Amino acid sequence: MTHEDYLLTIDVPPSLEETLVDCLLGLDNVLKFSSFSSNAHDHLLQDLSLVEQVTGRQRKISFQIHVDKSGVAELINRLKTEFSGSGLHYWVIPIIVHGKL
Structure with a gap:
């Protein structure tokens, strides 16, 4: 099976939300x-505040970004x-399958 569409997921701090949009x-x-909005959980504590720890x-x-096969590398390089x-x-x-219901 070849895939023509991909889903890139990226987590950003709230301060970068509008910039990424x-x-x-x-x-x-x-x-x-x-x-x-989401909560990230990581065993590495170096970038966490005391409260987050x-x-x-x-x-x-x-x-979650839907991108076609030809655009994946370009998108990652731009980011x-x-x-x-x-x-x-x-x-x-x-992405295995997608559509509208």
């Missing part, structure tokens, strides 16, 4: 994206350029 809206290869979570905004050094965590998975 603006970036994504300016890209032609992004088919659609959603964003929502105690509660075991860090508030994030998660983005690496625009958000270099920000420590954002992302992952890409193939």
Whole structure:
């Protein structure tokens, strides 16, 4: 099975939410994206405040970005350029099926 569409998920701090929205809206290869509040959990405590260490979570905004096969590398390269050094965590998975109901 070959996959033509992919889902890139990226977690950003709330302070970068609007910047990422603006970036994504300016890209032609992004088919659609959603964003929502989430809590990130990580065993590495180095980037967590004391409160986050105690509660075991860090508030994030998660983005799920639907992108076609030809745009995955371009999107990741653009994000690496625009958000270099920000420590954002992302992952890409193939979309098996999608549609409208």
